[in-house]
Amino acid sequence: MKIKKVGVVGAGFMGKAHCVALSNMPKLFTDAPYVPVFKTVCDIVPEIAEDFKERFSFEKACTDYMDIVNDPEIDIVCVCTPNDSHAEISIAALKAGKHVICEKPIATKTEDAKAMAEAAEEAAKKGIVSMCGYQYRRVPAIDEAKKIIESGRLGEITNVRAQYLQSWSADPRSPLSWRFVKETAGAGTLGDIFTHALDIAQYLAGNVTDVVSMVKTYINERPVQEGGVDLLGTVKLGDDAKKQVVDVDDEVSVLCKFDSGAIGSVEATRMAWGRNNYLTVEVHGTKGSLTWNYERLNELEVCYGMEDNDGERGFRKIYTGPANPHGDVTWNIPGMNIGYGELKAIEAYEFAKAVEGGYQPTTSFTVGYQLDRVCEAVLESNEKKAWVQVK
Ligand SMILES: NC(=O)c1ccc[n+]([C@@H]2O[C@H](COP(=O)([O-])OP(=O)(O)OC[C@H]3O[C@@H](n4cnc5c(N)ncnc54)[C@H](O)[C@@H]3O)[C@@H](O)[C@H]2O)c1
Known part of the structure; x- marks a missing residue:
């Protein structure tokens, strides 16, 4: 080989x-x-x-x-x-x-x-x-969601709601690592996890064209973690630790217009107690809806509203496995499940196919730059307290 x-x-x-x-x-x-x-x-x-x-x-x-x-x-x-x-x-x-x-x-x-x-x-x-x-756009359930949307069974997409809620910085004793410093991180929750939720929303519903936002910092200083890797809130530093100002956001809420004509919202916070890796998306169309949550990443829930009889209408759960996209990594037996490790392996596989085929993958730097421009518009909107068009 x-x-x-x-x-x-x-x-x-x-x-x-x-x-x-x-x-x-x-x-x-x-x-x-x-x-x-x-x-x-x-x-x-x-x-x-x-x-x-x-x-x-x-x-x-x-x-x-x-x-x-x-x-x-x-x-x-x-x-x-x-x-x-x-x-x-x-x-x-x-x-x-x-x-x-x-x-x-x-x-x-x-x-x-x-x-x-x-x-x-x-x-x-x-x-x-x-x-x-x-x-996250490479989760088999998300790729299945994209197939369902593209098949037209949900009708025209009207609304997309994406959220990424984590808790690891909710405790003020969680140390100030590079993730809380504008110079090294660029932004806080906005760049760190909002972009993941935005990427999924855009993958399913088209690019965001306009935003109106609120961006907030709740904890303005934190004890300093010096050197080494970011311990992601697993260590709590005491009251006597040296403190430093936090100059990035803790929480972001954004209303969006998509180029497909859909509207929706993308939200993110690292301060939601009880939410660990609560990355969710819900999509509504004129004929049906779907919903997904990373904390149950192998499950996709779909409601084919117009196809169901009154009285039987509701979400059905698709438990993704060998029959779904990238089923090869699910061990060929329904119900074996994948997790974060396999997901990054799917990404490495898509990268390898692109290297071999000499083409740009769907998450190329051009896409990374577009996500950055949406974030720039989010910050501008928060400052101007007005709708802003994505450049
Ligand atoms: N895709 C995801 O799900 C995901 C999850 C977490 C982090 N990230 C991203 O991954 C990147 C790294 O985050 P992390 O969580 O691994 O951070 P980390 O703090 O755990 O590790 C960063 C490492 O880089 C080293 N380093 C710093 N500057 C360097 C340089 N110039 N040259 C060589 N080494 C250097 C540090 O010493 C440290 O060991 C960030 O951009 C972060 O946003 C992505």
């Missing part, structure tokens, strides 16, 4: 997610175009890079991503660093002829997102592939 050598930049939470996915991808998908081989891992913290190298059997560890960019043996670069370094690393890798999968949000500033999309479009002329880590 063909192999492709991989460099991973950033050995934290997502570095792990990418490596688990890459190593599982050819095991789950028997028609995988290649087997990824781990060449070099880079992290600015040398101990993290070394530990990661050992655990994932990389050949080399380094602290400067240019060692990966300049290595002619490396075909693929995974960019898993905090948001402020995505542009610099991705553009350097694309220019060096590497295929790049970069985590979301694409960048901290719209001009960087634009530069990334331009670099990706230039590289695409030579068959180089770029992808952003918006993996």
Whole structure:
């Protein structure tokens, strides 16, 4: 089988997610175009890079991503660093002829997102592939939802409601990591999780053209977590910890108009006690509706309202499995289920197919840039307290 050598930049939470996915991808998908081989891992913290190298059997560890960019043996670069370094690393890798999968949000500033999309479009002329880590649209239930919408059985789509609710920063003792600092994160909940809900809403209902929004920060300072990876609220620091100002949002609520003519809302917060990874979407059409929740990611609920008899009308549950999109990763037996690990493997498979076929995947940097422009409009609307058109 063909192999492709991989460099991973950033050995934290997502570095792990990418490596688990890459190593599982050819095991789950028997028609995988290649087997990824781990060449070099880079992290600015040398101990993290070394530990990661050992655990994932990389050949080399380094602290400067240019060692990966300049290595002619490396075909693929995974960019898993905090948001402020995505542009610099991705553009350097694309220019060096590497295929790049970069985590979301694409960048901290719209001009960087634009530069990334331009670099990706230039590289695409030579068959180089770029992808952003918006993996939730690849959940089999969401792809099934798209098929149902496109079949017309729900009629014309009138309304889409998407939400992403988490709780990990609801506790004021949750430490201030890079995710709460504008310089490194760009935005708070907006870039971090709102973009995932927005991506699903747009995947199902078309691009957002206009927004009116409210963006709010509830906890204005937090105890500082120094160095290392973001512990995502798993550690609580005491009252005596050094504190720093939070300069990004905690919560975002947005009303949207879609280019398909649908209207709807997208909301996100990291401060909803009791909600862990509550990413949901509900779509209403003139003939029926569907609803999905990541916390039950293998289930899609559909109501074919106009087809059902009065008195029998309601949501039916489709328990996704081998008969649904990407059924190959569901172990060929109905009810075996998939989770986050398999989802990232689906993403790695779609990336691999794009690399092999020389085409841009549906979550290319161009799409990442468009999502960034919606976020820019959300912030502008909040400031102006008015509807804003997406540029
Ligand atoms: N798609 C998803 O579901 C998802 C989930 C979580 C995070 N993310 C995204 O993944 C990215 C990384 O987040 P994370 O949760 O892994 O963060 P993390 O804090 O767990 O890990 C980041 C790692 O990058 C290292 N690093 C920082 N700057 C670097 C540089 N210039 N060069 C090399 N290493 C560097 C840090 O030392 C750390 O080990 C972010 O863009 C985040 O938004 C995506």
